Amino acid sequence: MSPGIQDLHVRSRAEVSLLALAGLVVSTRARFGFTAAPGTTDDARVRDITQALPPEYADRLFTAREQGATEQQLQQIAADGLARMYFRANNSRAHGLGVEFTDVEHIEIEL
Numbered sequence: 001m002s003p004g005i006q007d008l009h010v011r012s013r014a015e016v017s018l019l020a021l022a023g024l025v026v027s028t029r030a031r032f033g034f035t036a037a038p039g040t041t042d043d044a045r046v047r048d049i050t051q052a053l054p055p056e057y058a059d060r061l062f063t064a065r066e067q068g069a070t071e072q073q074l075q076q077i078a079a080d081g082l083a084r085m086y087f088r089a090n091n092s093r094a095h096g097l098g099v100e101f102t103d104v105e106h107i108e109i110e111l
Contacts, residue, residue, distance in 0.1 A: 023055045025110040026078050031103035034087075044100065053081035058111070075104060 026049070033044030060077050069077075079101030088094045 022058070022111070023053055024058045024061070025050060025052050026082060026107065027110065028078070028082070028107040029105040030101055030107070032082075032087075033100040033102070034097055044102070046103070046105070049082060049086055051082055051086045053078075053085055057081040061109070075101060075107065078107065078109070 028050075029046065029048045031044050031046050032049075057077065057080075061074060064074055064077060079099060082101065083097070083099035084091055087099050088097055
């Protein structure tokens with residue numbers, strides 16, 4: 001089993017601040033399903049996704065981690081970012097598309 005988001009190691013708060021400015025890249029293999037308008041495909045399937053997320057997600061992840069969030073809560077933050085950037089193209093399409101992120105085989109965060 002690969003390390004989870006809890007295993008991110010950061011040396012200082014200053015480093016976290018710099019990371020929050022730069023954003024991060026999430027690479028995952030997981031099952032993604034959708035809640036969408038009638039007539040669209042919502043069947044869950046396993047996908048390999050590597051996606052850059054905006055700086056706000058780095059900040060959300062590190063803040064949640066510092067506050068003792070569970071791995072599942074951290075994965076949900078990453079899933080929210082993937083839904084926004086990958087599936088909804090930075091919220092420019094597929095408005096209202098809900099993304100389910102389950103059966104995570106691996107997740108890696110690059111800063």
